[in-house]
Amino acid sequence: MPQRNVLVVLYDGVQSLDVTGPVEVFDGAGRCRPGDGGYAIRTLSPGGGPVRTGSGLTLVPDGDLEGARPGPDTTLLVPGGRYTGDFDPRITDWLRAHGGRAGRLVSVCTGGLLLAEAGLLDGRRAATHWSVCERMARDYPRVTVEPDPIYVRDGHVATSAGVTAGIDLALALVEEDLGQDVALLIARHLVVFLRRPGNQAQFSAQLAAQTARREPLREVQHWISRHPGGDLRVEALAARAALSPRHFARAFQAETGVTPGRYVERVRVEHARRMLEESGEGVARISRACGYGTPEALRRAFLRTLGQSPTEYRRRFGPPPA
Numbered sequence: 001m002p003q004r005n006v007l008v009v010l011y012d013g014v015q016s017l018d019v020t021g022p023v024e025v026f027d028g029a030g031r032c033r034p035g036d037g038g039y040a041i042r043t044l045s046p047g048g049g050p051v052r053t054g055s056g057l058t059l060v061p062d063g064d065l066e067g068a069r070p071g072p073d074t075t076l077l078v079p080g081g082r083y084t085g086d087f088d089p090r091i092t093d094w095l096r097a098h099g100g101r102a103g104r105l106v107s108v109c110t111g112g113l114l115l116a117e118a119g120l121l122d123g124r125r126a127a128t129h130w131s132v133c134e135r136m137a138r139d140y141p142r143v144t145v146e147p148d149p150i151y152v153r154d155g156h157v158a159t160s161a162g163v164t165a166g167i168d169l170a171l172a173l174v175e176e177d178l179g180q181d182v183a184l185l186i187a188r189h190l191v192v193f194l195r196r197p198g199n200q201a202q203f204s205a206q207l208a209a210q211t212a213r214r215e216p217l218r219e220v221q222h223w224i225s226r227h228p229g230g231d232l233r234v235e236a237l238a239a240r241a242a243l244s245p246r247h248f249a250r251a252f253q254a255e256t257g258v259t260p261g262r263y264v265e266r267v268r269v270e271h272a273r274r275m276l277e278e279s280g281e282g283v284a285r286i287s288r289a290c291g292y293g294t295p296e297a298l299r300r301a302f303l304r305t306l307g308q309s310p311t312e313y314r315r316r317f318g319p320p321p322a
Helices: 016-032 089-101 111-117 130-139 165-178 180-190 215-226 234-240 245-256 260-278 283-289 295-305 310-317
Strands: 004-009 039-045 074-078 104-107 151-154 157-160
Touching: 004 016, 016 039, 016 165, 016 180, 074 111, 089 111, 104 111, 104 165, 111 130, 111 157, 151 165, 157 165, 165 180, 215 234, 215 245, 215 260, 234 245, 234 260, 245 260, 260 283, 260 295, 260 310, 283 295, 283 310, 295 310
Parallel strands: 004 039, 004 074, 074 104, 104 157
Antiparallel strands: 151 157
16 A cells, blocks of 8 residues: 655744644554555654754754655645744745645644645635634634634645644544544554544533633532533522522623523533443433433534534444444
């Protein structure tokens, strides 16, 4: 089988895990399928010299970026780093001249800003680290920034959110190339999930919402997360906070940024998703455990939030058959 090429761009200030996470995934394919050819991985920097990561590690690249010419068999990976408001023109000029020729163009975290600066995300949907989503949308209006997903695929371009999302995206690319069995073996070796779906939110329900300032509302948030199958109507939650339903609903949204109903749905879907990923429980039982009552109600919630049914979600991301 022909070997697939992965070209990784390095530069001073790059985030080390944005580099090593995907590289470990691609390298793992060669160990799992030694006869397949796996991936030939090259790391390149402007000038070919060593780079110092944002955490102080020194990485020694394989060669000079300037002489590289990615082709249709190349996955070009641009990791993120500390964004200071400007870019190394040697990288952006090279990306502008040669990045569009790569078979797959991939960014991790703030690496998406480098692709956007080079014009390679114009007219496309893209993800990046939550902290720079607003900046990307403002500075690059031709890019449709999606702040929630951990990664976004748009044609041959794939962009991911912060740090570990690069591992999720790399596993998705390996699964596309070599199949789920290989991706699963790599995920088990790295002790990570295979694999979070791209449209999963960057944060869990509790992290995505703000934490309420007032103790009664914070306790209600914790109680919802511990009891997704309980009575989570506004009236019941308001009683726990010793507030009227109307006052509770206004205060909860003001302090968390979401309505009680939206927060409850996020928690319930997240709980159901984990059960589908990790257990062999039937969909009917999961529906009851998560407060939906019926499989149809759970199905509607999954379609609203994840764009797929619970059955399809389990088929893609659930535990392998015994």
